[in-house]
Amino acid sequence: xxxxxxxxxxxxxxxxxxxxxxxxxLILSINLLSNLYFxxxxxxxxxxxxxxxxxxxxSINLLSSNSNRELTINYIQNEDPDVLILxxxxxxxxxxxxxxxxxxxxxxxxxxxxxxxxxxLSKYQMKSSVDYFSLNDKPSxxxxxxxxxxxxxxxxxxxxxxxxxxxxxxxxxxxxxxxxDIPRFSKNLIIAGDFNTSSFSPPFKTLLGENLKDSxxxxxxxxxxxxxxxVLQTTLDHFxxxxxxxxxxRATGPDIGSDHLPITMTIGFEQ
Numbered sequence: 001x002x003x004x005x006x007x008x009x010x011x012x013x014x015x016x017x018x019x020x021x022x023x024x025x026l027i028l029s030i031n032l033l034s035n036l037y038f039x040x041x042x043x044x045x046x047x048x049x050x051x052x053x054x055x056x057x058x059s060i061n062l063l064s065s066n067s068n069r070e071l072t073i074n075y076i077q078n079e080d081p082d083v084l085i086l087x088x089x090x091x092x093x094x095x096x097x098x099x100x101x102x103x104x105x106x107x108x109x110x111x112x113x114x115x116x117x118x119x120x121l122s123k124y125q126m127k128s129s130v131d132y133f134s135l136n137d138k139p140s141x142x143x144x145x146x147x148x149x150x151x152x153x154x155x156x157x158x159x160x161x162x163x164x165x166x167x168x169x170x171x172x173x174x175x176x177x178x179x180x181d182i183p184r185f186s187k188n189l190i191i192a193g194d195f196n197t198s199s200f201s202p203p204f205k206t207l208l209g210e211n212l213k214d215s216x217x218x219x220x221x222x223x224x225x226x227x228x229x230x231v232l233q234t235t236l237d238h239f240x241x242x243x244x245x246x247x248x249x250r251a252t253g254p255d256i257g258s259d260h261l262p263i264t265m266t267i268g269f270e271q
Contacts, residue, residue: 046218051268061260068257089117133177153185
């Protein structure tokens with residue numbers, strides 16, 4: 001999106017200032033069209049099915065150093081999701097969110113003192129386990145949920161940020177290893193969390209493969225990071241879902257003091 005906007009802004013100065021206008025306009029046009037090709041599907045209207053049965057899932061990167069607890073608590077209470085994913089969950093955050101977490105009967109909670117604490121909470125019956133996807137000591141959580149007459153698998157994951165070559169490789173391997181494990185999940189699959197990669201990166205496209213889709217298609221780009229700098233924001237937080245699942249709503253939340261915006265999605269289903 002940033003490249004698209006820059007290309008548009010450069011059209012007028014190019015026409016006024018440059019001598020070789022034809023070549024410059026040709027280059028700008030190629031850039032405009034190539035970026036539009038990737039962006040337009042996110043804003044193309046899709047038919048949103050009408051269904052009486054639905055459930056809501058929210059994913060929040062809390063930011064371990066975020067001391068503004070009330071904004072997060074208010075967001076969770078206002079959205080009231082049926083399934084809640086929390087990342088960068090420290091013992092202090094866990095204590096602060098205890099009243100909210102009490103609303104969820106089924107829980108898998110792994111608080112840590114670094115940036116990789118994680119929790120998966122559900123109001124539906126859930127069997128859960130911690131998984132490291134054969135890679136490192138950064139936990140993910142797999143939850144197998146019984147939603148009325150439907151079985152869902154939710155994979156909550158938070159790969160390391162690609163700071164340095166080894167971290168870059170570890171992030172890619174974690175996403176790749178999740179893909180390899182897809183056959184052991186239910187056909188109704190949701191992979192969610194802060195992936196530390198954008199929607200346009202090769203690792204993200206590998207994750208989608210043939211059977212999954214980006215839930216934001218038709219709802220806009222919905223960038224989430226960095227929360228304080230809208231002009232620089234990109235799409236690091238994701239809900240990737242099975243292609244047949246009906247996404248009826250997808251949105252980012254307000255600034256809650258984290259460096260990420262929270263995200264919420266509603267899935268419709270037939271009984």
